[in-house]
Amino acid sequence: MRLGSALSKIAAPLTRRFRAGTTLKEALDCASKLSREGFLFTLDHLGEHVSGKREADAATELYVVLLKALKEYSLPRNISLKLSQLGMGVDSELCLKNLERIVNATEELKGFVRVDMENSASTDVTLRMIKSAHKNRLTPVGAVLQAKLKRTPDDLLSMLESGISVRLCKGVYDEPTEIAFQSRSDIRREFLALAKRLLTSDMTHGIATHDEFIIDEVKKFILSNGIEKSSFEFQMLLGIRIGLAKKLLAEGWKVRIYIPFGKAWLPYTIRRIREIKNRIAISDLFRRDKRNKFA
Numbered sequence: 001m002r003l004g005s006a007l008s009k010i011a012a013p014l015t016r017r018f019r020a021g022t023t024l025k026e027a028l029d030c031a032s033k034l035s036r037e038g039f040l041f042t043l044d045h046l047g048e049h050v051s052g053k054r055e056a057d058a059a060t061e062l063y064v065v066l067l068k069a070l071k072e073y074s075l076p077r078n079i080s081l082k083l084s085q086l087g088m089g090v091d092s093e094l095c096l097k098n099l100e101r102i103v104n105a106t107e108e109l110k111g112f113v114r115v116d117m118e119n120s121a122s123t124d125v126t127l128r129m130i131k132s133a134h135k136n137r138l139t140p141v142g143a144v145l146q147a148k149l150k151r152t153p154d155d156l157l158s159m160l161e162s163g164i165s166v167r168l169c170k171g172v173y174d175e176p177t178e179i180a181f182q183s184r185s186d187i188r189r190e191f192l193a194l195a196k197r198l199l200t201s202d203m204t205h206g207i208a209t210h211d212e213f214i215i216d217e218v219k220k221f222i223l224s225n226g227i228e229k230s231s232f233e234f235q236m237l238l239g240i241r242i243g244l245a246k247k248l249l250a251e252g253w254k255v256r257i258y259i260p261f262g263k264a265w266l267p268y269t270i271r272r273i274r275e276i277k278n279r280i281a282i283s284d285l286f287r288r289d290k291r292n293k294f295a
Contacts, residue, residue, distance in 0.1 A: 017239035019046070020261040024066065027261035028073050030238070035075060038249055039257050040233060042114060043070070044080040046262035049089055056087030060098040064105045077111025080258065083126055084118055092125065099133050107139035114165075117144040119173040120180070127155060134164055142206075146171030147191035148180045156194055160201055167206035167235060168194055192217055199232055200225070206256060208235035212244065219253075229253055 020030035031041045043066060050056045063079060070077045079102075086098040099115070106113050115130050117123065127143060134141040143159050145152050148171035159166050170187050171180070181187050191209070195218055198205040207218055215234065222229065233254045236245045249255045 018237070018260070020238065020259050022261065022263050024062075024069060024261070027066075027259060028069055028075070030259055030261075031070075031075055032073060034257055034259070039245070039255055040076070040078070041257050041259050042078045042080045042112075042235075044116070044258060044260045045085075046260050047085045047264040048082045048118070049084045050087060052090060053087065053094060056085070056090060056094060056098055059085045060101055063102045067102075067105050067109050067111060070111070071109050077106060077109045078114075078256075079106070079111065080114040080116055082116045082118060083129060084122070088122065088125065088129075092129075096129050096132060099129055103133045103137065103139060103141055107137060110139070112140055112142065114142040114144065114167055117146055117169075117171075120149060120175050123149070123151070123155070127158070130159075130164060131162055134162065140165055142167060144169060144208075145194070146173075147194055148175065148182075148187045150179055150181065152190070152194060156197060160197075160203070163203070165203055165205055166198055167208050168198060169208040170211070188214060196221055199227055204232060206233045206235040208258075210236055210241040210244065215244075215248070 020027040027043055027045075031043060034041050045059070045062055045066060047059055050059060063081060066079060067077050081099075081102065083095055083099065086102075087094040103113055113133075115126060115133075117126060130141055130143045142165040144167040145155055145159070146169055149155075156166060156168075168191065170191060181190055188211070191211075191214055195207055195214070198207070199218070199221065207214075209215060218234075221227075222232075229252055233256045234245075234248050235256045235258065237258045238260065245255050245257065
């Protein structure tokens with residue numbers, strides 16, 4: 001048995017809390033449940049770094065099917081995707097064509113597409129494709145920016161000037177010190193400075209964090225500056241800090257949950273474990289507590 005296959009079998013039951021499941025129906029059922037509880041959501045079919053056109057086209061087709069299924073379920077058409085899944089590493093024209101197809105389908109169904117950010121090597125091409133797909137469209141195409149990257153203040157300004165909604169996160173990819181902040185205090189400082197710029201713009205953005213210090217500072221800034229609670233969203237990941245997400249919702253804040261699903265879940269799950277390993281004990285991470293689950 002190959003190492004990757006063996007690792008998947010061991011990790012699958014332990015990491016189930018981070019994903020809705022492997023099937024489209026499981027994802028839709030999870031989204032329906034969260035929606036009934038008052039949460040917003042975005043669905044992401046897991047997968048990245050496809051090796052050829054056939055895989056890229058198949059991933060694109062699945063997103064079109066997902067959008068139509070959301071409509072059939074009478075759920076908001078809100079999706080997230082990675083460009084490496086659509087063929088960015090195979091051929092840039094293929095990737096842009098696939099992105100355009102998904103955006104066209106989203107526009108027809110009055111939805112929203114958020115393009116996830118990957119490692120720093122792909123930042124330029126990702127932002128360029130987002131701008132291209134967003135241009136002259138009624139349907140918004142959103143970007144994700146990582147506070148840890150030193151270039152992000154300039155990228156944020158560029159996105160705002162282009163009228164593109166931003167999901168701001170800390171950034172989970174390992175990056176060298178030349179281009180990225182490394183310490184928690186530096187990343188927190190940058191995150192808050194960027195968040196304040198987003199919160200004072202005239203668009204709806206996502207503040208994506210599980211860091212209570214940042215969340216508390218954002219809440220203070222919002223309330224002290226008379227900014228409407230409904231003007232932005234807190235965004236969190238399925239299976240992480242669930243109690244905090246429910247608390248924010250109960251306080252009247254908008255909370256969107258990122259719902260990943262699909263068979264290619266291992267790379268995503270490894271990043272999630274790496275992200276939170278210093279904040280909670282591994283025994284708590286894998287604790288199978290039904291009271292602490294969304295789905």
